[in-house]
Amino acid sequence: MIVVGLMSGTSMDGLDVAVGEFGFDGEVLTLRPLGAEEYPWPPETRERLLGLLPPSAVGLAEVCEVDTLVGQASAAAVGRAIERFSAGRADLVASHGQTVFHWITDGRALGTLQLGQPAWITEATGLPVVSDVRARDIAAGGQGAPLASTLDTLWLADDASAGTVPTRRAALNLGGIANVTVVGGRDEPVVAFDTGPANCLLDAAAHRITGGRAGSDLDGRLALAGTVRADLLARLLDEPYYLREAPKSTGRELFRADYVEPRCAGLPPVSDEDLMATLTELTAVTVADACRRYGLTEVVASGGGVRNPALMAALRERLSPAVLVTSDERGLPAGDKEAYLMALLGFLTWHGIPGVVPGATGSATPRVLGRITPGDAPLRLPEPAPSPRRLAVLPPV
Structure with missing residues (x-):
């Protein structure tokens, strides 16, 4: 068909x-x-x-x-x-x-x-x-959700049967929300869940910063010009969702366009570039923390976020020693x-x-x-x- x-x-x-x-x-x-x-x-x-x-x-x-x-x-x-x-x-x-x-x-x-x-x-x-x-x-x-787990499980199982890749890996989708599918051996259960925001908070911030002229920071320009604000990052990481056990799902109902503003209250002013750098680091940290417990050796990434060099660099650093590749290398753009x-x-x-x-x-x-x-x-x-x-x-x- x-x-x-x-x-x-x-x-x-x-x-x-x-x-x-x-x-x-x-x-x-x-x-x-x-x-x-x-x-x-x-x-x-x-x-x-x-x-x-x-x-x-x-x-x-x-x-x-x-x-x-x-x-x-x-x-x-x-x-x-x-x-x-x-x-x-x-x-x-x-x-x-x-x-x-x-x-x-x-x-x-x-x-x-x-x-x-x-x-x-x-x-x-x-x-x-x-x-x-x-x-x-x-x-x-x-x-x-994440329904991507259906494709991911069948697709990575193909690699596992051929013995061409490590036996413990995950598919990572970087859309508005990030989700992972952890695939082990043939008899191991599949684990799949939303880790938290991937691009949605970045998109909302870029939309505000540019007055609606840009809906995203896919080239990472704003984030790469800034510095991660540890004080704001700590507040953002204090989100109960991250502590929930899988299976779990989330969306813009939680990570709304106005999600970041109240978490900046009382802090020294946060520049636009520092905000974008901090939100990029938030995605990298929450994805890596969610993956770490599974002892992964490879993460196969897809979605719009792979076009963001700032996000991919942060993910590579945080996911190490697991290797980060894109799904293009596995046959799917x-x-x-x-x-x-x-x-x-x-x-x-x-x-x-x-x-x-x-x-x-x-x-x-x-x-x-x-x-x-x-x-x-x-x-x-x-x-x-x-x-x-x-x-x-x-x-x-």
Whole structure:
């Protein structure tokens, strides 16, 4: 099957679209990446998305309108990607939508909301769409995150079986929120969780510092010009979330745009450059602290944060002696990995295969994820297939 995956993460900088060809080879699931591209949100759409986040109070009319705008933009992006990467042909679309709220109470996930009405994608392409992929896992007692653990476990298991990499490693995604999947030997349980902020606090600070002209500090320029403020860093690290045991998840509901300001109160003035340096160090410290207990020898990083040299340098220093590499070195482009994840989840759902691995999100029983919007053709699902043991990423044709 040719599946299109769409992902817009907590950074809200744009829509990542990937087209992949999936198949079975015995117990191995194969993925041949056909192409991927990022489509930035129109400035007004991004501002309206950011305006939905806590602590903002918004009405249902605005939620409805943004749901439609994101759905229409997604439909246009899918059409362009199919024409560009698969000669106008595809079988299925899997759309994550844009998370605007992830409801956590006392460490338990109770609900989640992603906007981006999938009917617009189906109407524009005629294809069936898998969407709302987190809710079933939450209903089953899981966190609904990090779903990246599904791809990570199958993908790194492929390396483990070949004996080409160390046996204790983790996949690290640096989106708005950072998450890790720790993969050991074949019989060891998978551990996956959100470590805390990756880019979300940096993005919010860069947006404020530049008056909205820049949504991020991906070149690390501001952070590299500053000095880490130990007094502010200590306050930021005094966050109860970091002490919770996995599985756990978080989002912009906790690490809000106004999260840093009250923690600066009473301190000597913090310059913009020092703030960015300190927030960069916060991500590096919390990721490294979360990984340290697992005795890792390798960390495979992906997501927008890998483009930030200041963040990557801080991570390399803090994660040592573990080696930090990017997912490009394992066959998946760092900026496209989560869009291919969505394509993978859609393929699994279509074949009746659970979209989480046991224990990764905290659910007692892994479930088939999402809901399906039928396309123009009659909806005929294949017989459920057995869960694959590993994922092989094939080279492009």
